[in-house]
Amino acid sequence: LLPLLSLMCCPAAAYVDEPNLSKSFLSHYEHDHEDALGSSEDTRLHVFTLDYDYVQIPYEVTLWILLASLAKIGFHLYHQLPRLMPESCILIAIGALVGAIIFASDHKSPPVMNTSIYFLYLLPPIILEEGYFMPTRPFFENFGSILWWSVLGALLNSFGIGLSLYAVCQIEAFGLTDLNLLQNLLFGSMISAVDPVAALVVFEEASVNEQLYMMIFGESLLNDGITVVLYNIFIAFTQMHRYEEIESIDVFAGFARFFVVGLGGVLFGIVFGFVSAFMTRFTRNVSAIEPLLVFMFSYLSYLSAETLYISGILAMTACAVTMKKYVEENVSQNSYTTIKYFMKMLSSVSETLIFVFMGVSTVGKNHEWNWAFICFTLLFCLVWRTLSVFALFYISNKFRTYPFTFKDQLIISYSGLRGASSFSLAFLLPGNLFPRKNLFITATLVVIYFTVFIQGITIGPLVRYLDVKKTNKKESINEEIHVRLMDHLKAGIEDICGHWSHYQLRDKFKKFDNKYLKKILIREHEPKSSIVSLYKKMEIKLAIEMAESGMKISKPSTDSLQSGGNRRVHRLSPAEVESMRDVLAHNLYQVRQR
């Protein structure tokens, strides 16, 4: 990697402030080009010329992405490394190294981890990938617990950390008396944002069970929205505090914003999801642009939500969940593969870049060290996280069929990794309102480094040591049929008992979906049942696997084709499956309607 690092230094040395950079880039052809060719002293024609300003922005973006990719390749080249620590640690370390080199050569760190870059370009691909590949069924099955834990957990952590730190600030010996209550609450909201990136990377590598994964996933999904709203409210309050009193109407408006941000985001996403699903009905002859529709509509939902200050994260997730079902049945097999792998690629690059940039931005002059504040912040983060997990799950477990065990709760409280979103929010603080901004940045960085390095490295071994139930999911037609049968059965039993729950809600939605939505959103003559599409998916997967393995083993691949043909499951033709499904569905509905 060292040659690349030195390569990165050359453009870095040419760094200027970003607004200037951008201006010179945009006006390149209006002014700079003429200068280069004309009014400079030397007007002779040269065989060689150089114009770096012109390509600076795309050039440096490309170089950063390549650095990130090479760091990733290097990390996976040594087989011991991935077992020892999560990727994020190495990436941050590399970023810090690059940052140090740039700082040493230039005496200022490059403005890479700009907040708008993070929220506009780096975060969306990750959210999209998470939303698109989210297992919808377990998410909605655990929806109550997720909502309870993520909303109350975020509030409890924010206010807990903020108030405790305010109490610490009252001790004069620490030199923190100038920090008022609002500033501490704001810092609490900022530091309690669990990162959607850092935590899930670790969990995917450890492959914990679905129920546990869904809690962390749901938390990172909702948590972020809540902390951003809290953060904005507290900044607005701090602002008001300077000019006038905060009235009770403001506090009510603050509460109202929570609902607007959350529900508005989801609604936005669903609308965009339906529109994009509808669009893919008409792309039969232009299948090249099918992936584009998926990417552009979901990004548009995110941007539109962000414009209105409602949760872009929720909007994009809702959009991805909504469109996935219908888009996948409409688009061609090649578009499906492209969407899937390009999404994974984009989110993987974004993730890598975020960690590298976080490392780069660590090195700089904007730090203020205060032992008391930083140590207490770290302590309160750990204490309040543990307290809130055990308190909230104690209550929610009473309503669950499968309660979360003590081990699960321990893992959840240990997985409170902080990441780029806390960091971006700290950088975003308006300096004129927060004279101790640098202290906040330093404290945030310490918490991030502590959680990512210490907790991140140890959480894998902890999961193995506690022997948490691992995942063992594998989709089959058999499972699909039985799950559907059980759904109808449960809905029927509840019908008889007069009880109303999510089984019936789901049943009602499925009816509505089959009757109206699918007819509008899915192309005609396409397989209409999820069993048939699952069958199709498995068939194609198998075919590709056979073709690929036929290349690896020395036995003729035709053998594997023929032996595959003899297995029971392949004898099921789509027509047979369709009729089977019809018989099942018909009989079950008839029973229920009676």
Next chain:
Amino acid sequence: LLPLLSLMCCPAAAYVDEPNLSKSFLSHYEHDHEDALGSSEDTRLHVFTLDYDYVQIPYEVTLWILLASLAKIGFHLYHQLPRLMPESCILIAIGALVGAIIFASDHKSPPVMNTSIYFLYLLPPIILEEGYFMPTRPFFENFGSILWWSVLGALLNSFGIGLSLYAVCQIEAFGLTDLNLLQNLLFGSMISAVDPVAALVVFEEASVNEQLYMMIFGESLLNDGITVVLYNIFIAFTQMHRYEEIESIDVFAGFARFFVVGLGGVLFGIVFGFVSAFMTRFTRNVSAIEPLLVFMFSYLSYLSAETLYISGILAMTACAVTMKKYVEENVSQNSYTTIKYFMKMLSSVSETLIFVFMGVSTVGKNHEWNWAFICFTLLFCLVWRTLSVFALFYISNKFRTYPFTFKDQLIISYSGLRGASSFSLAFLLPGNLFPRKNLFITATLVVIYFTVFIQGITIGPLVRYLDVKKTNKKESINEEIHVRLMDHLKAGIEDICGHWSHYQLRDKFKKFDNKYLKKILIREHEPKSSIVSLYKKMEIKLAIEMAESGMKISKPSTDSLQSGGNRRVHRLSPAEVESMRDVLAHNLYQVRQR
């Protein structure tokens, strides 16, 4: 499309000059955000807030891409349209409509067709796709003719049009006497750039034979480089002309630049291609980022070349051609599909956007109409094109085994479509040196509209009417083996005769490739022969086709699997193919070495 058009107007109405827009975007969080929350008159907390500046750039980029996609979908929705005219016409028309709406609401056209946007972002994906999917064999087989025709053709057209127009300008009645010789030559070089986009789109739709396609492809590839160099040289000369005399050394420097630009570009591309191929050796565990390496390295080669003012187009093409061979054998099947389809998607979107933007930029105030100049430009474009085609092919046909027929030459001379590159170069002209810049823009636009609409619409019927030999390519293992056999044979015969030609060159390169390059660039334990990789590719293609068709027809798909297994070609296991290849290659080499 109308609802979308009105949607496009809202953001368009908010358009400001681009530098301002960019500044406000970048400083958003430093200033605007504080303003929005703080120092404005109304400091109350709101339930709803809106901040459009923050998301403006990505939002509008997304909307433009969506408009382009929807235009494309709409075009293919009516089955009559694609048969009547090429897509480009409709896209330009839609662009002009949108431009007119924006102009009517805002009284200035949006700055979408910025030259740097075209050269930095829209052109590269198209070049990459063309280079990556270029049939290398026919290209190098026709290399001499391509070089002869594209280099001399471009020079002949540039000087021919420039000098003829200068002659016309001497007639005082037309009011063009202020245009000097250099300005006319510059305009000639600008207008003679045949567009790599417009011509190939038409040719792919008409699916003409490979030899003809390669001539147009090669022309657009080299032509562009030559006209851009000519353009830069003439601008530099015009500049010099104001201050001092042009010396003979400048003219020599101008000639030297041609070679630097061309050969430098190719060299750059080859180096980057090898580096990226080498990188993909190590991505076995991080296959998610494999497509990224391909895209980023080729883009980097383009940008690096552009920085040094050498031909980015040639660099990117050379990079794509070089990396393709090795990358495809290294990456996983899913990455291969993603690279292929994402490349197609990107280039298709770029193409669409270029045409739409060209339409949008047509509407505006920067036009000057002069009947004489415009009509003569159009006339000379047609005349010089026809003249140069027939003159140059008359000579080159004497050296060819398969000469280009009269029909072929007619098609080539008729396919001189001008497009976005001429347009961008016209916009790029420095206003202080060219007082009649607006006249040049108008004339360029007229030529583009004439060639795209009139020639573009009629070239399809012309190809059908002339009954030009169409393409009927289909790859098979049989062909691959025979072609290889013939290559060895021809090289052997030439060896005996003592004649030295490109068959021997190719043979020498293949030996070198097998001995060194493949060992360095391709992963170990991968199939090393192009026959084996072709077999693998066909096998997978067949498998996917079987799985997909198994869903469409009602017969059980296992039948098709088994019947497929009975065909002769599938009985060939990779091991058998490998041994067959070895026997063939070995024997042939032995014969030759004797």
